[in-house]
Amino acid sequence: xxxxxxxxLKSIYTLQKEHPKGVSTNVLSKYLDTKPxxxxxxxxxxxEKGLVHYQPYQGVILKDxxxxxxxxxxxxxxxxxxxxANKLDxxxxxxxxxxxxxxxxxxxxxxxxxxxFLGYPKHDPHGDPIPDEAxxxxxxxxxxxxxxxxxxxxxxxGVNDTSSSFLQFLDQQNIRLGSVLEIVNIQEFDxxxxxxxxxxxxxLSQIATEHIYVRI
Amino acid sequence: xxxxxxxxLKSIYTLQKEHPKGVSTNVLSKYLDTKPxxxxxxxxxxxEKGLVHYQPYQGVILKDxxxxxxxxxxxxxxxxxxxxANKLDxxxxxxxxxxxxxxxxxxxxxxxxxxxFLGYPKHDPHGDPIPDEAxxxxxxxxxxxxxxxxxxxxxxxGVNDTSSSFLQFLDQQNIRLGSVLEIVNIQEFDxxxxxxxxxxxxxLSQIATEHIYVRI
DNA sequence: TATATTTTTTAGGTTTGCCTAAACTTTAAT
DNA sequence: ATTAAAGTTTAGGCAAACCTAAAAAATATA
Ligand SMILES: [Mn+2]
Ligand SMILES: [Mn+2]
Ligand SMILES: [Mn+2]
Ligand SMILES: [Mn+2]
Numbered sequence: 001x002x003x004x005x006x007x008x009l010k011s012i013y014t015l016q017k018e019h020p021k022g023v024s025t026n027v028l029s030k031y032l033d034t035k036p037x038x039x040x041x042x043x044x045x046x047x048e049k050g051l052v053h054y055q056p057y058q059g060v061i062l063k064d065x066x067x068x069x070x071x072x073x074x075x076x077x078x079x080x081x082x083x084x085a086n087k088l089d090x091x092x093x094x095x096x097x098x099x100x101x102x103x104x105x106x107x108x109x110x111x112x113x114x115x116x117f118l119g120y121p122k123h124d125p126h127g128d129p130i131p132d133e134a135x136x137x138x139x140x141x142x143x144x145x146x147x148x149x150x151x152x153x154x155x156x157x158g159v160n161d162t163s164s165s166f167l168q169f170l171d172q173q174n175i176r177l178g179s180v181l182e183i184v185n186i187q188e189f190d191x192x193x194x195x196x197x198x199x200x201x202x203x204l205s206q207i208a209t210e211h212i213y214v215r216i
Numbered sequence: 217x218x219x220x221x222x223x224x225l226k227s228i229y230t231l232q233k234e235h236p237k238g239v240s241t242n243v244l245s246k247y248l249d250t251k252p253x254x255x256x257x258x259x260x261x262x263x264e265k266g267l268v269h270y271q272p273y274q275g276v277i278l279k280d281x282x283x284x285x286x287x288x289x290x291x292x293x294x295x296x297x298x299x300x301a302n303k304l305d306x307x308x309x310x311x312x313x314x315x316x317x318x319x320x321x322x323x324x325x326x327x328x329x330x331x332x333f334l335g336y337p338k339h340d341p342h343g344d345p346i347p348d349e350a351x352x353x354x355x356x357x358x359x360x361x362x363x364x365x366x367x368x369x370x371x372x373x374g375v376n377d378t379s380s381s382f383l384q385f386l387d388q389q390n391i392r393l394g395s396v397l398e399i400v401n402i403q404e405f406d407x408x409x410x411x412x413x414x415x416x417x418x419x420l421s422q423i424a425t426e427h428i429y430v431r432i
Numbered sequence: 433t434a435t436a437t438t439t440t441t442t443a444g445g446t447t448t449g450c451c452t453a454a455a456c457t458t459t460a461a462t
Numbered sequence: 463a464t465t466a467a468a469g470t471t472t473a474g475g476c477a478a479a480c481c482t483a484a485a486a487a488a489t490a491t492a
Contacts (some may be wrong), residue, residue, distance in 0.1 A: 004479065025440060038480055040441055045478095057440060057487065088329035098323045107314045113304035220449060242469060254450055256471055261448095273457060273470060 003104045006073045007032060008042050009051065010103075012062055013070035022059025071135040077103040078124035078131075079114050085125040086118065092125045092177055093162050125177070127157030127215040141216050145181060145193065146209035153182040154214025161211040170212075173202055181214060219320045222289045223248060224258050225267065226319075228278055229286035238275025287351040293319040294340035294347075295330050301341040302334065308341045308393055309378050341393070343373030343431040357432050361397060361409065362425035369398045370430025377427040386428075389418055397430060 011031050015023045025039040032039070047054040051066035062070060080102040084090040090098070112133070115121075122138065123129055129138040148154060156179040159166065170176065175197060184194040184201060191206035204212075227247050231239045241255040248255070263270040267282035278286060296318040300306040306314070328349070331337075338354065339345055345354040364370060372395040375382065386392065391413060400410040400417060407422035420428075 002478075026438095034479090035481065036440065037442080037482080041479080084326075084329075088326070088333055090325070090329065094325070098321070098326055101321045101323070102318075105314070105317045107317070109306070109310070110300070110304070110314055113300075113306065117304055218448075240469075241471085250449090251451065252470065253452080253472080257449075 001069065004042065005046065006069070006104055008039075008046065009062065009066055009070040010073045010077075012052065012060055013067060013074065016061060019059065020061075022061055024059045028060070068135045071131045071137060073103050074137075075131040075133075075135075076105070076111055078128060079111060079118065079121070081124045081126070082118050082121050082130070083114060086121075092158055095125060123157075123215065125157070127213060142213055143216055144210050145183075145195070145204065145212045145214055146191070146206060148183045148193075148214070148216075150183050150185050152216065153180060154216050155180050156212060157215045158213040159211050160213065166208075166211060169208070174198065174200075175212070181212075217285065220258065221262065222285070222320055224255075224262065225278065225282055225286040226289045226293075228268065228276055229283060229290065232277060235275065236277075238277055240275045244276070284351045287347045287353060289319050290353075291347040291349075291351075292321070292327055294344060295327060295334065295337070297340045297342070298334050298337050298346070299330060302337075308374055311341060339373075339431065341373070343371075343429060358429055359432055360426050361399075361411070361420065361428045361430055362407070362422060364399045364409075364430070364432075366399050366401050368432065369396060370432045371396055372428060373431045374429040375427050376429065382424075382427060385424070390414065390416075391428070397428075 008028070011028060012023050015027055015031060019027060025036040025043065028043075029036045029039040043052060043054050043060050046052045046060075046066065050063065051069060052060045052062055054060045077099045080099040081095040084095040084098060085092055121130055127140075127142040129140060131137040142157065143154065144160070145154065156175060156177055158177070159170070175181075179197055182196040184196055186193050191209070193204050193206075193209050194201055195204055224244070227244060228239050231243055231247060235243060241252040241259065244259075245252045245255040259268060259270050259276050262268045262276075262282065266279060267285060268276045268278055270276045293315045296315040297311040300311040300314060301308060337346055343356075343358040345356060347353040358373065359370065360376070361370065372391060372393055374393070375386070391397075395413055398412040400412055402409050407425070409420050409422075409425050410417055411420055
């Protein structure tokens with residue numbers, strides 16, 4: 001399997017969540033930063049290999065074999081992200097691009113040993129579940145802080161806005177990866193939230209609560 | 217720089233040691249398991265990019281810029297080999313093939329962080345020196361046991377024969393990576409050697425001494 | 433329903449890296 | 463010095479993965 005085939009399968013897997021009855025060549029090529037004509041070609045090849053189901057003008061969906069292949073790449077991607085964040089000094093926003101390359105290394109032993117070395121992690125640094133060797137994957141337990149109710153708690157696993165002003169704000173408030181947040185209450189009129197972090201209480205605007213991801 | 221260009225530069229660097237006045241397309245293509253015509257093509261391209269000096273029928277040699285590029289790939293290869301052997305449970309004979317893939321990952325930060333994580337190693341698990349960030353590389357201190365003299369000592373860093381019968385023999389004699397050998401004496405008539413390992417003395421045939429590498 | 437717009441596919445090209453077979457150059461052997 | 467053998471380059475092709483432009487199909491609009 002080529003790098004390109006792996007990237008297409010992985011992308012189809014991801015996009016299927018939002019397009020359950022078929023991922024169009026338009027959507028797929030936009031996601032992969034190629035052109036629709038290129039997506040059509042690749043999809044036809046993957047169909048001939050029995051990895052996807054393709055009907056002209058109807059989009060693609062993965063067959064079981066295609067989903068298994070996609071999940072293997074996703075497993076590698078997330079294990080490498082975990083390695084970069086936990087063992088090397090990479091921050092959560094630097095890991096994706098490098099993992100995008102590392103996910104294509106071919107060695108079953110390597111990925112098994114890496115998994116062991118990392119202590120068989122269940123989630124990557126963004127809070128996304130890591131599939132097991134057989135391709136089983138847990139349901140995503142990631143939410144925005146804005147989706148929580150008073151009394152709920154969550155562990156900060158990432159943000160949606162990487163502007164330095166927002167990151168500086170988080171730093172000032174002592175909110176970082178791993179911080180445990182508990183929702184104290186929600187202001188009805190502006191959806192701002194009072195949250196408890198490290199026994200301190202602080203107020204977050206609606207915009208802020210929508211930009212912080214937690215694992216519940 | 218493509219994977220293929222990197223592989224050619226690295227190969228030329230290695231083969232130059234044995235062919236100082238020019239690596240022929242024949243030698244190069246044999247080493248890379250391609251055909252001479254393919255080597256000619258690639259060499260012409262590398263010459264146009266100013267990385268090698270090529271004159272038809274006279275072979276290639278690296279220019280300074282080409283040697284710098286080659287050493288960067290070699291640095292990555294050897295750091296990854298060290299990672300696989302020291303941090304994951306890979307044996308010394310399993311690391312090369314995986315490192316052959318990992319050496320092409322593009323990220324300056326990754327290789328800097330990996331170097332730090334490994335404790336800035338000076339040699340890879342085969343005893344070969346690891347170039348620094350600037351491309352400086354120490355002279356190789358690797359020898360075959362057969363090249364040592366009585367009184368010399370060396371640390372076992374690899375073998376030249378990976379047949380299971382030879383590896384079993386080493387295992388029986390308790391010779392492993394890191395074992396310190398001291399040459400006690402050499403039999404003139406058959407070049408067999410008496411060596412001391414862990415305060416035991418044992419006899420190695422000439423064939424055996426030629427198949428064991430040590431760092432001196 | 434008929435037409436216009438958008439989406440998708442097809443047709444024809446390009447680049448990279450590989451190949452084989454033929455032509456050419458160098459080296460070795462009479 | 464000729465000729466034979468070996469090594470090297472050139473010429474012409476192929477597969478993968480991309481592209482643009484034109485044709486075809488599906489969808490939206492009047
Ligand atoms: Mn990622
Ligand atoms: Mn990728
Ligand atoms: Mn190696
Ligand atoms: Mn390589």
